[in-house]
Amino acid sequence: MAEEVKLFRTWSSPFSLRIVWALKIKGVEYETIFEDLYDKSPSLLQYNPAHKKIPILVHSGKPIAESYVILEYIDETWKETPLLPEDPYERAMARFWAKFGDDKVLTSIVWGVFIKEGKEQEEAMVEAMKNLWLLEEELRGKKFFGGERIGFLDLALGWLANFISILEDVAGLKIVDEDKFPLLSAWMKDFADSPIIKDNWPPRDKMIAKFQALRDEKLAAAAAASK
Amino acid sequence: MADEIILLDFWPSMFGMKVRIALAEKGLKYEYRDEDLFNKGPLLLEMNPIHKKIPVLIHNGKPICESQIIVQYIDEVWKDKSPLLPSDPYHRAQARFWADYIDKKLHLLGQRLWRTKGEEQEANKEYIECLKLLEGELGDKPYFGGENFGFVDVNLMPYFSWLYVFEIAANFSIEAECPKLITWAKRCMEKESVSTSLPDRQKLYDFFLQLKKWHGIE
Numbered sequence: 001m002a003e004e005v006k007l008f009r010t011w012s013s014p015f016s017l018r019i020v021w022a023l024k025i026k027g028v029e030y031e032t033i034f035e036d037l038y039d040k041s042p043s044l045l046q047y048n049p050a051h052k053k054i055p056i057l058v059h060s061g062k063p064i065a066e067s068y069v070i071l072e073y074i075d076e077t078w079k080e081t082p083l084l085p086e087d088p089y090e091r092a093m094a095r096f097w098a099k100f101g102d103d104k105v106l107t108s109i110v111w112g113v114f115i116k117e118g119k120e121q122e123e124a125m126v127e128a129m130k131n132l133w134l135l136e137e138e139l140r141g142k143k144f145f146g147g148e149r150i151g152f153l154d155l156a157l158g159w160l161a162n163f164i165s166i167l168e169d170v171a172g173l174k175i176v177d178e179d180k181f182p183l184l185s186a187w188m189k190d191f192a193d194s195p196i197i198k199d200n201w202p203p204r205d206k207m208i209a210k211f212q213a214l215r216d217e218k219l220a221a222a223a224a225a226s227k
Numbered sequence: 228m229a230d231e232i233i234l235l236d237f238w239p240s241m242f243g244m245k246v247r248i249a250l251a252e253k254g255l256k257y258e259y260r261d262e263d264l265f266n267k268g269p270l271l272l273e274m275n276p277i278h279k280k281i282p283v284l285i286h287n288g289k290p291i292c293e294s295q296i297i298v299q300y301i302d303e304v305w306k307d308k309s310p311l312l313p314s315d316p317y318h319r320a321q322a323r324f325w326a327d328y329i330d331k332k333l334h335l336l337g338q339r340l341w342r343t344k345g346e347e348q349e350a351n352k353e354y355i356e357c358l359k360l361l362e363g364e365l366g367d368k369p370y371f372g373g374e375n376f377g378f379v380d381v382n383l384m385p386y387f388s389w390l391y392v393f394e395i396a397a398n399f400s401i402e403a404e405c406p407k408l409i410t411w412a413k414r415c416m417e418k419e420s421v422s423t424s425l426p427d428r429q430k431l432y433d434f435f436l437q438l439k440k441w442h443g444i445e
Contacts, residue, residue: 050328050360064320066327076316088303089289095296100277134277 005030008044008056010037012202012210014106014159015067016055021155022071024196026078068098071152083152097138097145098156105131105157109175114167114211115218121173132181139183143190154191160184161192162201170211232257233285235271237264238426239434241334242294243282244385249298251420252376253305295326298381311378325364325371326382332357333386340397341435342444351399362405369414380415387412388425392435 007023007030009016023030035044035054047056047063056063057070064073075083084091108131112124135157139145145153164176178185191197234250234257236243250257262271262281274290275283283290284297286304291297302311312319336357339350361383365371371379390412394400402409415421 050324050332059317062317064317064324066324069320069323069327072323073316073320076319088300089286089291091303092291092296092300095299096291096293099293099296 003060004058006033006058007031008033008035008041008047008054008058010035010054012207013054014163017159017200017202018067018155019055019057019070019074020200021158021197022074022083024200025081025083025150026074027080028074028078068095068156071155075152083146083155085146085151094145094151094153094156097135097153100131100134101153101157105135106159109164109167113173113175114171115215116222117219125175128175129180132176132184136181136184139187144187150191150194150197154187158191158197161188161197163207164188166204166207166211170208170215230255231285231287234259235262235268235274235281235283235285236260237262237281239431240281241385241389244388244424244426245294245381246282246284246297246301247424248381248384248420249301249311251424252309252311252381253301254308255301255305295330295382298378302378309376311372311376311381313372313377322372322378325361325379329361329379329382329386333361333383337386337389337393340393341439342442347397351397354393354397355399355401355404358401358405358408362408365407365411367407370411376415376418376420380411384412384415384421385425387415388428388431391428392432395432396435396439 005023005028007016007019009019009032011034033041033043035041037054040052044054044056045052047058048054048065051065053065055067055070056065057073058064059073059077064070071083084094105128108124108128113121113128116124144150145157160176168175176184176188192201232250232255234243234246236246236259238261247259260268260270262268264281267279270285271281271283272279274285275281275292278292280292282294282297283292284300285291286300291300298311312322333354336350336354339346340354364379368374370376371383387408390401416425
């Protein structure tokens with residue numbers, strides 16, 4: 001009997017993408033429900049009343065929210081193709097860098113560099129470069145963050161492999177320079193072209209439009225605030 | 228060969244308290260080092276160069292940072308005694324979710340209680356709503372972990388040591404609003420692993436007054 005697995009997501013959320021990748025890597029069949037975050041469904045509000053956010057995984061009627069919590073649940077429930085390493089210290093490191101990815105890397109790039117301009121953007125770029133450099137160091141001697149094959153940390157940071165070029169195109173600047181970050185650049189390419197990953201990126205034209213709108217909105221708000 | 232465990236900590240830190248409780252639950256011997264956060268020592272800077280924050284657990288020379296990650300590490304390495312996370316994947320996910328909720332929402336709201344002027348009423352209300360949600364999650368269980376003290380209990384208790392401070396500072400009481408949580412906190416304090424890991428209330432309050440001065444708040 002197939003257990004019912006549902007994923008509540010949006011088409012563009014990097015947090016949702018992690019779950020899509022994990023489920024597909026594990027060969028888990030699931031149903032997708034796309035949410036409009038401006039018009040959240042009663043199901044979303046029922047399944048995640050604490051945060052009212054996606055992604056939410058619902059397995060046999062039981063909801064799990066928060067992308068890293070969901071990833072660990074998937075890894076523990078469907079044990080083939082393990083995502084987290086076995087050794088407790090290696091697991092702690094993977095969790096540490098995943099948290100760093102969201103708290104520092106994503107924040108400094110999207111909410112720092114991308115939505116700013118001029119001097120503010122330059123300052124944000126210094127912070128972003130420091131964070132990216134730490135990831136570059138973490139890749140030393142490895143093809144993927146997980147080692148020889150894709151693991152938990154690759155899924156956590158995977159959004160970089162697609163989103164960076166979109167952010168660069170929209171903002172008109174280079175964020176991950178191949179000369180400065182040879183290992184990270186190579187990883188981004190290898191990850192983006194990997195089986196399953198390469199078939200599940202959101203449509204590029206839609207992403208460009210979405211991020212252009214975001215940047216325009218934030219720059220306009222900043223300009224209005226400074227008057 | 229005995230494990231060498233060092234904890235770099237700062238006695239009023241809620242995050243440090245979580246680790247102390249976890250280590251005590253597992254009956255582990257370790258060296259406790261209180262850091263001067265205005266004058267961070269070389270070991271802290273070496274072991275947590277990225278964030279330069281406590282707590283840091285150093286196990287046989289290898290550092291682990293971030294309180295929740297440390298507590299999970301402790302639970303996985305010393306898995307035969309007092310397991311903190313349940314064995315069922317769904318219940319584990321729920322425990323991790325609530326621990327994350329506590330860190331994200333409760334912590335932020337707790338800071339707003341005393342740092343923001345003019346928003347006290349709103350901040351108090353939101354904080355209590357947050358606690359009520361947690362109280363709903365506790366239900367009629369003795370602990371968040373069920374019959375046994377567990378992961379969420381470890382994560383929430385430190386906030387209750389600060390709650391005394393917040394209640395005085397923000398002039399509110401949760402006794403009437405969240406009676407089950409008060410009962411739960413008292414039950415947890417009866418455990419030696421908890422009572423020996425949390426600082427004296429008065430000492431914490433005195434520290435809080437100092438903290439307010441540093442932040443330029445009356």
